[in-house]
Amino acid sequence: MENGVLLQGFHWYIKPEEKLWKQLKEKAKSYKEMGFSAIWLPPAYKGVGGIHDNGYGVYDLYDLGEFNQKGSIETKYGTKDDYLD
Numbered sequence: 001m002e003n004g005v006l007l008q009g010f011h012w013y014i015k016p017e018e019k020l021w022k023q024l025k026e027k028a029k030s031y032k033e034m035g036f037s038a039i040w041l042p043p044a045y046k047g048v049g050g051i052h053d054n055g056y057g058v059y060d061l062y063d064l065g066e067f068n069q070k071g072s073i074e075t076k077y078g079t080k081d082d083y084l085d
Contacts, residue, residue, distance in 0.1 A: 005037055007036040020076075046064075
């Protein structure tokens with residue numbers, strides 16, 4: 001990324017009910033106004049710990065929060081539709 005400013009858009013201790021994908025969507029315009037040109041996202045797919053997994057413990061690379069697996073449809077960060085928004 002040339003001449004851009006990268007924002008880390010997550011932290012390890014975010015709770016599933018905080019809905020990261022929705023938070024980032026709501027804040028995207030203000031982040032751009034602050035000068036950020038890209039946001040580093042955590043893995044979007046479902047991890048072995050289901051809704052409590054940060055995504056680095058890979059379970060299903062193709063489940064972005066749309067299949068009922070590991071006790072939930074959502075990933076820790078939200079649904080596939082939230083992610084795509």
